[in-house]
Structure formats: C-alpha cells, structure tokens
Amino acid sequence: MKVLITGGAGFIGSHLAERYLELGHKVYVIDDLSTGRTENISHLQQSEKYDGRFFFTHDTIFNDKVLLDLVGICDLVVHLAAAVGVEYILNNPLSSLKTNIGGTEKILELCHRFQKKVLLASTSEVYGNQTHAPLKETDGCTYGPSTKARWSYAASKLLDEFMALGYHRTEGLPVVIVRFFNTVGPKQTGRYGMVIPRLVDQALKGETLTVYGDGSQSRTFTHVKDVVEALVQLLETPEAEGEVVNIGGVEETSILNLAQRIIKKTDSKSKINLIPYDVAFSKDFEDMQRRVPSTEKLNSLTGFRTSIKLDEILNDVIEDRRSNLSRKLKDQA
Numbered sequence: 575m576k577v578l579i580t581g582g583a584g585f586i587g588s589h590l591a592e593r594y595l596e597l598g599h600k601v602y603v604i605d606d607l608s609t610g611r612t613e614n615i616s617h618l619q620q621s622e623k624y625d626g627r628f629f630f631t632h633d634t635i636f637n638d639k640v641l642l643d644l645v646g647i648c649d650l651v652v653h654l655a656a657a658v659g660v661e662y663i664l665n666n667p668l669s670s671l672k673t674n675i676g677g678t679e680k681i682l683e684l685c686h687r688f689q690k691k692v693l694l695a696s697t698s699e700v701y702g703n704q705t706h707a708p709l710k711e712t713d714g715c716t717y718g719p720s721t722k723a724r725w726s727y728a729a730s731k732l733l734d735e736f737m738a739l740g741y742h743r744t745e746g747l748p749v750v751i752v753r754f755f756n757t758v759g760p761k762q763t764g765r766y767g768m769v770i771p772r773l774v775d776q777a778l779k780g781e782t783l784t785v786y787g788d789g790s791q792s793r794t795f796t797h798v799k800d801v802v803e804a805l806v807q808l809l810e811t812p813e814a815e816g817e818v819v820n821i822g823g824v825e826e827t828s829i830l831n832l833a834q835r836i837i838k839k840t841d842s843k844s845k846i847n848l849i850p851y852d853v854a855f856s857k858d859f860e861d862m863q864r865r866v867p868s869t870e871k872l873n874s875l876t877g878f879r880t881s882i883k884l885d886e887i888l889n890d891v892i893e894d895r896r897s898n899l900s901r902k903l904k905d906q907a
C-alpha cells in the first residue's frame with residue numbers, strides 16, 4: 575500500500591511513517607517544515623532497511639499541483655499537517671487558521687475527487703472548556719469568546735471535523751476522525767509550548783521549571799507509540815469510517831505534580847516557578863482545568879487500549895532530550 579502522510583516530518587507523522595515502513599508499505603510525506611524537522615525523517619531516507627520505500631516532498635499542502643500528484647498515486651491519506659501548539663497558535667493566529675481550515679478543505683476535496691480513504695487529525699481541544707471526565711465523543715463543545723485567540727485552534731479543528739463528516743455523509747468519502755489528547759514521546763520539542771519536553775529541558779539544564787497558573791490544571795498523556803498503533807488499527811477497521819474517536823491516555827496528573835516528578839526523575843536541583851497565565855501568554859489566553867478522555871470507543875472499534883504509563887513516557891522523553899542536549903553541547907564545543 576502507498577500511504578501519504580501530510581505533516582509527516584513532524585512529531586506524530588514521523589513515528590507513523592516509520593511504523594508503516596516497518597509494516598512493508600511505501601510512505602510519501604509532504605511537509606513544509608514549519609514546525610517539522612528533517613532530523614525526524616533523515617533516518618528513514620537513509621536506512622537500507624526501508625529499501626527506497628520512503629519519499630519526502632519539502633512543500634506546502636497549498637501547492638495544488640504537488641498535492642494532486644501525491645493524492646493521486648497514494649491509496650491512503652493521513653492528514654496531520656496543521657498549525658500546532660498553544661504558543662504557535664497565539665503567535666500566528668491568522669496563518670494557523672488558514673492552514674487548519676483551508677489546508678484540510680483542500681485535502682478532503684482531493685480525497686473525494688480520487689475516492690481515497692483519509693484520516694483527519696483533530697484534537698481534545700475541540701471539547702473546549704468542558705471539565706467533566708471522562709470526555710466522550712458525543713459530548714458537547716463549549717468555547718470562550720472569539721477575542722480569546724486560544725479558541726481559534728479548537729474552532730478550526732471542529733470545523734474540519736464538520737467538513738470531513740459532511741463529505742462522508744453526502745459523498746460517501748471513507749474518512750476517520752481522531753481526537754488526540756496530549757501525545758508525547760521522543761522527537762517532540764518544547765519549542766511550541768508542549769509541556770513535557772519543555773519541563774524536561776528546563777530540568778536537565780538546571781533552569782527553573784515554569785508552570786503556568788497555579789499548576790492544579792490536569793491532563794492525561796499518551797505515548798506516541800500507543801497513538802501510532804491506534805491509528806494503524808483504526809485505519810484497518812471499516813466500522814471506524816465516518817466516526818470521531820478519542821485517542822488518549824488514562825492516567826490523570828496535575829501539571830504541578832508532573833513538574834515535581836520530572837525534577838525527581840532527572841535528579842535535578844531546579845525549582846518550580848508558578849507564572850500567572852496573563853504574564854506567560856497574553857490576556858487572550860484561557861486554560862482548561864481538566865481534560866480526560868473516554869477511550870471506550872477506540873477499544874470497542876479496534877479492541878486496542880493505550881497502555882504505556884506516564885512513568886515510561888517520562889523516562890523515554892528524558893532519555894531523548896538528554897541525548898539531544900549532549901549532541902548540541904558537542905556541536906558547540
């Protein structure tokens with residue numbers, strides 16, 4: 575099978591690309607490297623193990639001609655390209671909306687034209703400021719005002735979901751929609767506000783760990799290995815077509831507790847500094863106090879459950895960030 579992964583040089587996309595190569599498929603990636611990195615995929619391009627089955631196009635999904643060719647030759651499209659990360663969205667509010675709405679519209683339109691199965695990456699952000707737990711796919715979505723830029727990410731992804739479901743219901747397009755809840759693992763950077771790699775980097779460098787608000791806000795975290803497995807299984811499940819499915823972890827932790835665990839695990843002397851949201855970001859920011867997924871639908875569709883514990887997730891990220899930092903230090907010497 576030929577799989578096209580948009581945003582495949584990014585964090586989740588590069589892990590998924592590797593998995594599909596291991597399964598013996600051909601993988602095509604299009605990525606403009608806005609937040610993705612060539613380091614994420616260089617081992618896939620160079621490895622003899624994958625005997626030339628990996629193809630990378632450095633371009634934007636807004637290049638119609640390139641996208642037309644790629645969707646045309648592939649059997650399956652996994653659409654991950656998006657403006658991602660709270661800090662990135664707050665710093666680039668307009669271009670983020672254009673990518674997340676216009677980009678997805680293009681992908682869906684081409685998948686419809688060529689009748690190709692497509693997976694759309696949505697986010698737990700679409701639940702908005704719902705705080706009950708666990709969050710089910712049938713729950714409502716409630717947002718703050720449009721003057722708070724943070725909600726634009728949630729609203730754009732929700733609109734993507736409506737568009738994908740529209741294509742499925744009116745045109746019969748085989749589409750699977752997944753809502754990722756904080757996915758973490760090797761290769762993720764803290765550059766765009768992702769909490770675990772950012773706190774781990776601070777702890778390893780002996781810097782103060784910056785926790786926003788009072789740190790009582792809680793999240794669950796999913797290892798990218800679990801996420802990739804869930805994606806592969808969902809795409810092999812015909813009953814998942816036309817469905818919206820949460821992919822998330824089950825172990826809930828407050829961000830303050832997370833920072834404390836990271837300090838302990840890295841044996842760091844760092845302290846924790848609580849920074850009010852309006853100082854860390856802007857008045858445009860609002861956080862969600864709690865976000866815990868129901869993963870029953872994923873399990874009932876595929877039989878799969880995410881199982882990698884937060885301890886193992888932290889160990890993997892610490893190891894990855896440690897080797898990344900020592901590589902950087904060597905390069906500077």
Ligand SMILES: NC(=O)c1ccc[n+]([C@@H]2O[C@H](COP(=O)([O-])OP(=O)(O)OC[C@H]3O[C@@H](n4cnc5c(N)ncnc54)[C@H](O)[C@@H]3O)[C@@H](O)[C@H]2O)c1
Binds near residue numbers: 580586634673677
């Ligand atoms: N990581 C998470 O916890 C998480 C949570 C919820 C949703 N998601 C969704 O999962 C998907 C992948 O996220 P990720 O964490 O791997 O982030 P990422 O930033 O590593 O990946 C996104 C990729 O898309 C690329 N991209 C952006 N605009 C593009 C364009 N116009 N043309 C081509 N490529 C473009 C980026 O360069 C990047 O490589 C995104 O759709 C994101 O919204 C991720």
